Amino acid sequence: MTLTLNHYLLVSGLLFTIGFAGVMLRRNIIIIFMCLELMLNAANLSLVAFSRFNVGADGLPNFNAQVLTFFIITVAAAEVAVGLAIIVALYRARQTTHVEDINSLKF
Amino acid sequence: MNPILFWLFSILMLGFGISVVANRNPVASALSLVVSFFCLAALYVGLDAYVLASIQVVVYAGAVMVLFLFIIMLLDLKAEVRRKFNRLAIGGGAVVAIGFAAQLLGVLGSHPRGDQPFPALKLAEGETLSDLQKVGETLFSQHTLPFQVIGVLILVATIGVIVISKRELK
Numbered sequence: 001m002t003l004t005l006n007h008y009l010l011v012s013g014l015l016f017t018i019g020f021a022g023v024m025l026r027r028n029i030i031i032i033f034m035c036l037e038l039m040l041n042a043a044n045l046s047l048v049a050f051s052r053f054n055v056g057a058d059g060l061p062n063f064n065a066q067v068l069t070f071f072i073i074t075v076a077a078a079e080v081a082v083g084l085a086i087i088v089a090l091y092r093a094r095q096t097t098h099v100e101d102i103n104s105l106k107f
Numbered sequence: 108m109n110p111i112l113f114w115l116f117s118i119l120m121l122g123f124g125i126s127v128v129a130n131r132n133p134v135a136s137a138l139s140l141v142v143s144f145f146c147l148a149a150l151y152v153g154l155d156a157y158v159l160a161s162i163q164v165v166v167y168a169g170a171v172m173v174l175f176l177f178i179i180m181l182l183d184l185k186a187e188v189r190r191k192f193n194r195l196a197i198g199g200g201a202v203v204a205i206g207f208a209a210q211l212l213g214v215l216g217s218h219p220r221g222d223q224p225f226p227a228l229k230l231a232e233g234e235t236l237s238d239l240q241k242v243g244e245t246l247f248s249q250h251t252l253p254f255q256v257i258g259v260l261i262l263v264a265t266i267g268v269i270v271i272s273k274r275e276l277k
Binding site for chain 2: 001008014030
């Protein structure tokens with residue numbers, strides 16, 4: 001059996017689904033944040049699979065997709081730093097990381 | 108990539124991904140996420156993206172996850188106490204996730220080139236893929252502006268984190 005593009009896209013989509021279900025189901029804000037990372041990585045996996053699939057005229061993968069993945073990883077690292085700082089500030093103010101305890105804006 | 112290795116690492120990655128969602132203890136979730144990221148790096152190696160695999164290990168499995176564990180231990184989070192389940196959230200989450208997976212299968216079934224195998228790379232005799240050089244060339248010749256914008260973004264994020272974590276917010 002040879003591997004096709006669909007195998008990678010399926011795995012990437014399932015990883016995204018797991019992350020999405022985690023964001024919907026979990027109530028701990030740090031776990032929700034980890035599930036966001038899972039979703040970003042699922043998108044990265046499909047980008048790298050497309051990069052390897054689209055072999056150009058020079059017989060090499062399409063490196064634009066890999067550069068885009070590099071940018072996504074960079075932005076995700078910055079996002080994690082800022083997000084965790086916000087979580088720490090929130091914990092200091094409320095002593096909780098449980099999203100149901102943070103309902104000041106709830107109607 | 109050898110299909111056996113592909114399935115091994117895919118199943119490990121998805122299994123530890125489920126473990127991230129299912130674990131009640133945040134430290135166990137974070138460690139599962141590390142393993143999941145390592146398996147993803149192995150999949151990158153199978154796709155001939157060696158640079159991205161090493162960046163994945165260094166940045167994600169290294170820096171980002173150390174940050175997560177650091178915050179979890181700093182806040183001293185215990186395992187989540189069992190609360191009353193919010194039926195609406197669980198039902199909604201399951202429905203949306205299953206709907207998304209079904210949609211995914213439908214799209215993959217109708218994707219015209221999806222069932223073709225990966226084309227072979229054309230490399231000279233005895234040559235290995237020098238993707239670090241190629242990614243660098245692409246990054247610095249075609250994507251110079253985004254690269255500089257990313258630099259500014261990281262600077263802004265650094266300053267923002269310092270401002271947010273200062274004790275007295277005026």
